[in-house]
Amino acid sequence: MAGLNDTESLIAGIELGGTKCIATLAQGRTILHQSRWPTQGPETLDLISSELDGWRNETPFAAIGIGSFGPLCLDPADPHFGHMENTPKPGWMGVDVHGHFASRFAVPVGIDTDVAGAALAEGAWGASTDCAVHAYATIGTGVGLGIVVDGKALHGRLHPEAGHMRIRRTPGDTFAGACPAHGDCLEGLVGGPALAARTDRPLADVPDDDMLWQRVAAELGEWAAMLILCLSPQRLVIGGGVLDNRPSLLARIRVTVADNLGGYLAGLDLAALQSLIVPPALGREAGPLGAIVIGQNALQESKP
Structure with a gap:
C-alpha cells in the first residue's frame, strides 16, 4: 500500500444497522467486495471478523471504518470509547464494538454512528459535496441524524440523537408510540416498528392516500x-x-416543511426546498460508503 493516499488505499467498512450488517471492501468509492448479515446478537461481529480475515489474506486493507447504530460512546478519552451505551437492541448494551475489531486487526480502526457515516459519504461523493454544513437523516428501524460541519461529523457529549425529539401530534392521533424510552418521540411514531404497529396490514399494502402516510409526512x-x-x-x-x-413521502415532507416555516426564512419557499431536502445521491450505498470514509479518516488520523 506504500505510495497510496488515503482515498486510494483499500479500506474495510462495516455498517452495523438495526436490521442488517454490511461489510464492504473499497478503494475510494469503488466497491470491490460486499457481504451482508441480519443483525442478531453481538455474535454477528464474529461473522464480520471472519469475512474481513478472508479479505485481508487476499488483499490487505489499510484501515477499518465502523458506522454503527447506537447510542455509542465516541469520546476517545473515555474508558468506554467504542462501546454501545443504552441501546434497546437486546444483548448489545455495553458491547465493545471498536475493541472487537481493534484487537483483531493491526490497522487503524475508526468508529462513528451509521448515520454520521452516511452524512460523510454524501459530503464526499454524493448530494452534499458542495456544502460546508449538511445533515443526513435516516428513517428506518430507528430515526437517526448525522450532522457534518466543515467535513467533520458533529460530536459533543455524545452524538446527535435527534430521532428522539418530540414533535406535536397530529389531531386525533392516539397511538401511544413504540419507543421503549420515550413512547411517542419521533422514532416512536415513524420508525419501522412504530409503522408496523400503527396499521393492521403490511406497509406495502397501505395506499399513498391513507391517513397513516399523512400523519408520517x-x-x-x-x-x-x-x-x-x-x-x-x-x-x-x-x-x-x-x-x-x-418515495412519494419526500414531496409531502417538503410541503409540510414549507407550512411549518411559514415564510419566515427569506428565499426558502417550496421551490427552494426542492434542492435543500433531497434523497441520498448514493442511494442504499450511503451507509456502506460512510463506513469507508470513517476508515479513511482513521487512516489519516493515525499518521504523525
Whole structure:
C-alpha cells in the first residue's frame, strides 16, 4: 500500500444497522467486495471478523471504518470509547464494538454512528459535496441524524440523537408510540416498528392516500423544519428504508416543511426546498460508503 493516499488505499467498512450488517471492501468509492448479515446478537461481529480475515489474506486493507447504530460512546478519552451505551437492541448494551475489531486487526480502526457515516459519504461523493454544513437523516428501524460541519461529523457529549425529539401530534392521533424510552418521540411514531404497529396490514399494502402516510409526512415535515431552524443546513438528505419503500413521502415532507416555516426564512419557499431536502445521491450505498470514509479518516488520523 506504500505510495497510496488515503482515498486510494483499500479500506474495510462495516455498517452495523438495526436490521442488517454490511461489510464492504473499497478503494475510494469503488466497491470491490460486499457481504451482508441480519443483525442478531453481538455474535454477528464474529461473522464480520471472519469475512474481513478472508479479505485481508487476499488483499490487505489499510484501515477499518465502523458506522454503527447506537447510542455509542465516541469520546476517545473515555474508558468506554467504542462501546454501545443504552441501546434497546437486546444483548448489545455495553458491547465493545471498536475493541472487537481493534484487537483483531493491526490497522487503524475508526468508529462513528451509521448515520454520521452516511452524512460523510454524501459530503464526499454524493448530494452534499458542495456544502460546508449538511445533515443526513435516516428513517428506518430507528430515526437517526448525522450532522457534518466543515467535513467533520458533529460530536459533543455524545452524538446527535435527534430521532428522539418530540414533535406535536397530529389531531386525533392516539397511538401511544413504540419507543421503549420515550413512547411517542419521533422514532416512536415513524420508525419501522412504530409503522408496523400503527396499521393492521403490511406497509406495502397501505395506499399513498391513507391517513397513516399523512400523519408520517406531517411528523417528519415538522421535525425537518425544526432541524432547518436549528442547524441552517445547506443540504438535508433524507434516506432509510421507510423512504426507500415510499418515495412519494419526500414531496409531502417538503410541503409540510414549507407550512411549518411559514415564510419566515427569506428565499426558502417550496421551490427552494426542492434542492435543500433531497434523497441520498448514493442511494442504499450511503451507509456502506460512510463506513469507508470513517476508515479513511482513521487512516489519516493515525499518521504523525
